[in-house]
Amino acid sequence: MKVKVYSTSKHPLPQYATKQSAGLDLRANIDAPITINPRERVLVPTGLHIQLPEGFEARIQPRSGLALKKGITCLNSPGCVDADYRGDVGVILINHGTEPFTVNDGERIAQMIISKYEQAEWEPVSSIEDLEVTERGEQGFGHSGIK
Numbered sequence: 717m718k719v720k721v722y723s724t725s726k727h728p729l730p731q732y733a734t735k736q737s738a739g740l741d742l743r744a745n746i747d748a749p750i751t752i753n754p755r756e757r758v759l760v761p762t763g764l765h766i767q768l769p770e771g772f773e774a775r776i777q778p779r780s781g782l783a784l785k786k787g788i789t790c791l792n793s794p795g796c797v798d799a800d801y802r803g804d805v806g807v808i809l810i811n812h813g814t815e816p817f818t819v820n821d822g823e824r825i826a827q828m829i830i831s832k833y834e835q836a837e838w839e840p841v842s843s844i845e846d847l848e849v850t851e852r853g854e855q856g857f858g859h860s861g862i863k
Contacts, residue, residue, distance in 0.1 A: 725763030739827030752811040768799040787813025
């Protein structure tokens with residue numbers, strides 16, 4: 717699949733790290749380092765503007781190494797870049813760690829996964845009894861236990 721991209725970034729276009737990688741690493745495109753203190757959040761530009769084919773989205777997700785080692789993650793994970801969005805693909809980072817973290821220009825800060833989606837068409841029903849009965853029913857958060 718081809719994705720049109722306009723880049724104002726000083727860095728190479730995102731690439732897949734391995735033959736079977738799902739995510740493309742996104743790099744910070746900033747003029748000066750940004751320090752994120754614990755519990756702070758910032759919007760980091762990438763300099764990328766994309767045109768996805770209709771029926772596709774780009775999901776912005778954390779990099780596992782940053783999350784595990786530094787407590788840095790994407791605040792609205794996964795973030796969704798719609799096919800009709802043309803602005804800078806920004807990444808909202810939050811520091812869940814205990815130490816300040818500095819984002820440097822060119823640093824890999826998140827990953828982008830391009831996925832197909834379908835739009836739903838609502839089919840209103842008149843009562844909850846019109847919904848198919850399942851074994852799970854209304855059991856929600858934590859219903860399957862810890863083990």
